[in-house]
Amino acid sequence: MRNIFALTFAALLLPLPALAERAPQTMGQDARVRSVWYNPSDVIRVDTNLRTNTALELGRGERIEQVLLGDSEAFDVEVLSNRNTVSVKPVIGSAHSNMTIYTSRRAISFVLTEGRSNTPTYRVAVKYPDDQPSRPSSMPKAEGTRDTGYEYAGGGQARPVAVWNDGHATYFEFRQGVRPSIFAVDSEGYELTVNSQTRGRIVRVGGVAEAFTIRIGDEVICIRHVPGGKTVDPFILRSLAGKEF
Numbered sequence: 001m002r003n004i005f006a007l008t009f010a011a012l013l014l015p016l017p018a019l020a021e022r023a024p025q026t027m028g029q030d031a032r033v034r035s036v037w038y039n040p041s042d043v044i045r046v047d048t049n050l051r052t053n054t055a056l057e058l059g060r061g062e063r064i065e066q067v068l069l070g071d072s073e074a075f076d077v078e079v080l081s082n083r084n085t086v087s088v089k090p091v092i093g094s095a096h097s098n099m100t101i102y103t104s105r106r107a108i109s110f111v112l113t114e115g116r117s118n119t120p121t122y123r124v125a126v127k128y129p130d131d132q133p134s135r136p137s138s139m140p141k142a143e144g145t146r147d148t149g150y151e152y153a154g155g156g157q158a159r160p161v162a163v164w165n166d167g168h169a170t171y172f173e174f175r176q177g178v179r180p181s182i183f184a185v186d187s188e189g190y191e192l193t194v195n196s197q198t199r200g201r202i203v204r205v206g207g208v209a210e211a212f213t214i215r216i217g218d219e220v221i222c223i224r225h226v227p228g229g230k231t232v233d234p235f236i237l238r239s240l241a242g243k244e245f
Helices: 004-013 234-241
Strands: 033-037 043-048 054-057 064-069 075-079 085-090 096-103 107-114 123-127 150-153 162-165 169-173 181-185 196-199 202-206 211-216 219-225
Touching (some): 043 123, 085 107, 150 162
Parallel strands (some): 043 107
Antiparallel strands (some): 054 085, 064 096, 075 085, 096 107, 150 219, 169 202, 181 211, 196 202, 211 219
């Protein structure tokens, strides 16, 4: 019998445009403190909550010159005196807006949401590949490509922090302690069982697919592969390869 979640999957994903959003990842045990790698072609998603202030830390050497905010009535945004940290606080429930920060070095694109995640975000540290020291003896070798071109529909704790593939396997990174079920979805919307392995917060699924369904309890996350996500950036390759097994 065709799974009702497969029908939900098709309904949610067909209208979506091809987007490249990068979600910050946890820096340690506390999911309220996060970090994200800067990529000039990506948009960084920052999930905020009412009555909670979120600090965006752009790092040393970055001096903020201008901030462009799409909806200034939905979010209070303030540049701190150090000129490399931005305070973001939502004032309207379920708000959604874009924001672009121009620094002395680069332009950084964000999308701000309110209430998308039940876990508040207190700090997001933006990291830059060109600021990382070279450590060939300890870093994985950067070979081939990685494809991070996936878009999500649905929210909750089952929503992955990151999804990518190396052409042979697909990797899903989840928050600490999250253990969902993952299914591939065929062209007709049927869910298919997959061979998977788990190591820490990473789930490795054998092979690649155009679509997946992730479930935990009553939560359903629909994921679709979109073109344009392949990268050969050596710093991103090393970062992802270090999580693979």
